[in-house]
Amino acid sequence: MRDTHHPHTALPLAPGVGYKPQHYTALMHDPGTVRWLEIHAENYMGGGGRPLAQLRALSERFALSVHGVGLSIGGESPLDTAHLARLAYLTSWLNPASFSEHLAWSTHDGAFFNDLLPLPYTATTLARVCRHIDQVQTALGRQMLLENPSSYLAFVESDWSEPEFLCEITRRTGCGLLLDVNNVFVSATNLGFSPEAYIAAFPLDAVGEVHLGGHAPDVDDHGAPLLIDAHGCPVADPVWTLLATTLAQMGPRPVLIEWDNDVPDWPLLAA
Amino acid sequence: MTQTIRKTDANHTLDLAAEISQSTFLAALLQPDLAPPEGLIDGQNRPAGRRFSVYRNNVIASLIDAMEVGFPSVFKLLGAENFRPLARLFVAEHPPHSPLLMHYGTAFPSFLAKIDALSRFPYLPDMAHLDLAIRQSYHSPDAPPFDPQDLEGNPLESLRFSFAPATKILASPQPIFSIFQHLFNAAPRPNPGPEALLITRAEFDPIPHSLPPGGHSFISGIMQGHTLGIAYENTLTTTPDFDPTPLLSLLMTSGALCAEEGLP
Numbered sequence: 001m002r003d004t005h006h007p008h009t010a011l012p013l014a015p016g017v018g019y020k021p022q023h024y025t026a027l028m029h030d031p032g033t034v035r036w037l038e039i040h041a042e043n044y045m046g047g048g049g050r051p052l053a054q055l056r057a058l059s060e061r062f063a064l065s066v067h068g069v070g071l072s073i074g075g076e077s078p079l080d081t082a083h084l085a086r087l088a089y090l091t092s093w094l095n096p097a098s099f100s101e102h103l104a105w106s107t108h109d110g111a112f113f114n115d116l117l118p119l120p121y122t123a124t125t126l127a128r129v130c131r132h133i134d135q136v137q138t139a140l141g142r143q144m145l146l147e148n149p150s151s152y153l154a155f156v157e158s159d160w161s162e163p164e165f166l167c168e169i170t171r172r173t174g175c176g177l178l179l180d181v182n183n184v185f186v187s188a189t190n191l192g193f194s195p196e197a198y199i200a201a202f203p204l205d206a207v208g209e210v211h212l213g214g215h216a217p218d219v220d221d222h223g224a225p226l227l228i229d230a231h232g233c234p235v236a237d238p239v240w241t242l243l244a245t246t247l248a249q250m251g252p253r254p255v256l257i258e259w260d261n262d263v264p265d266w267p268l269l270a271a
Numbered sequence: 272m273t274q275t276i277r278k279t280d281a282n283h284t285l286d287l288a289a290e291i292s293q294s295t296f297l298a299a300l301l302q303p304d305l306a307p308p309e310g311l312i313d314g315q316n317r318p319a320g321r322r323f324s325v326y327r328n329n330v331i332a333s334l335i336d337a338m339e340v341g342f343p344s345v346f347k348l349l350g351a352e353n354f355r356p357l358a359r360l361f362v363a364e365h366p367p368h369s370p371l372l373m374h375y376g377t378a379f380p381s382f383l384a385k386i387d388a389l390s391r392f393p394y395l396p397d398m399a400h401l402d403l404a405i406r407q408s409y410h411s412p413d414a415p416p417f418d419p420q421d422l423e424g425n426p427l428e429s430l431r432f433s434f435a436p437a438t439k440i441l442a443s444p445q446p447i448f449s450i451f452q453h454l455f456n457a458a459p460r461p462n463p464g465p466e467a468l469l470i471t472r473a474e475f476d477p478i479p480h481s482l483p484p485g486g487h488s489f490i491s492g493i494m495q496g497h498t499l500g501i502a503y504e505n506t507l508t509t510t511p512d513f514d515p516t517p518l519l520s521l522l523m524t525s526g527a528l529c530a531e532e533g534l535p
Contacts (some may be wrong), residue, residue: 008391046410050475070370153319
């Protein structure tokens with residue numbers, strides 16, 4: 001596999017995994033086919049100690065994707081500038097191949113709720129999200145990728161579809177996208193749309209990274225299937241199929257899979 | 272004013288869409304007895320119902336999990352069946368004010384102290400303090416190591432020491448060190464009585480050390496910038512038989528100290 005890069009990412013077109021500290025020793029001893037790792041930004045914002053020592057060592061062996069979960073880009077509140085400064089510090093000393101965040105909100109009135117909460121897709125929220133992304137890209141001095149959420153409900157007030165909304169964000173801000181194929185499948189099941197139609201409408205050219213994860217089945221009040229984005233479950237077969245369809249349309253991309261799950265053969269990525 | 276173009280052809284009779292502010296969303300999220308805000312729907316324009324609870328559960332459960340990881344001593348003392356309902360009350364009353372959950376829960380000791388039902392366990396707040404101190408030590412900045420050769424040629428009583436940021440001291444009217452050893456290192460059940468401890472981090476793992484009577488006073492004196500001589504004399508006023516020798520040896524060999532230039 002050659003180390004060519006897509007314009008929206010400097011990550012290798014090779015398998016990557018979400019880094020877990022308990023795997024540090026095994027990973028440094030024998031990384032197998034793993035060429036890059038994704039870390040959660042907020043776990044490496046302490047003053048020092050083991051987390052930062054491990055991260056420095058990992059950065060010498062692997063390409064890194066820094067994935068933020070705390071910026072609250074979809075929030076009504078202004079971005080937390082102290083948090084943005086911490087991110088800028090992390091990305092400046094680590095110089096990761098990629099930085100990504102979520103189309104969601106988690107902070108309101110100074111309180112942080114540790115979840116990716118949904119937002120409606122309207123002219124108002126579009127302008128707000130674009131303003132926040134501009135602010136992030138300016139503060140970090142780099143392009144960021146924005147990840148599509150997993151949805152359990154929709155807003156009556158939304159007047160954009162999610163792919164249209166994301167497409168317009170990339171057009172206005174120049175950001176790239178992180179396409180979570182499991183999230184597409186979860187949202188499609190939960191809200192009754194076709195995942196293939198979603199992918200067909202998605203601005204695939206802007207995708208710099210792909211996520212794959214597991215989900216857990218539940219039901220709603222009417223007995224309809226309600227899939228929960230639960231990290232730690234194996235990737236479901238239809239999600240692998242959707243990944244194959246997607247990669248066939250857009251070409252190879254860096255794909256992140258959960259370490260705990262069975263890693264299938266990797267011909268998908270070489271396509 | 273929200274546009275509602277696509278809603279007018281819906282089969283259902285939901286009213287024209289109102290904007291759901293994030294304050295409204297959160298208010299409903301944090302009060303399980305409140306119905307989800309109107310204007311949240313499933314894929315068929317029906318009210319979202321328990322779909323909203325997925326977010327509710329994620330928020331509460333993830334913060335309770337963070338508390339469980341962050342307060343291992345309190346968790347072990349109370350057991351999951353008592354700890355989790357208590358943590359649920361705490362996270363509703365004191366949500367985090369930063370995405371850095373490694374620092375979450377500084378209000379937990381005083382929260383525990385105010386709960387009447389826990390007054391029979393007076394050591395709980397200070398065990399929460401200990402959990403916090405160990406966590407703060409774990410994430411503290413690294414510091415250049417102390418080199419005893421830097422002290423050569425100076426009289427002992429005139430020395431001042433610099434402490435690594437990861438070094439913490441705690442004192443309590445409760446036997447906090449013995450409780451910790453009982454919980455995590457199979458030590459015998461503790462006897463009542465005051466105890467103090469020193470936390471050091473030689474490399475990456477914080478370690479609590481028991482402090483003798485006067486030890487807390489002596490170390491906090493040095494931490495305040497006093498010379499060893501002054502800190503020793505001050506300690507003698509409350510602990511006349513205080514012997515600093517073993518403590519100085521502990522400080523110099525446990526990673527508690529750092530080189531002078533390690534100070535900010």
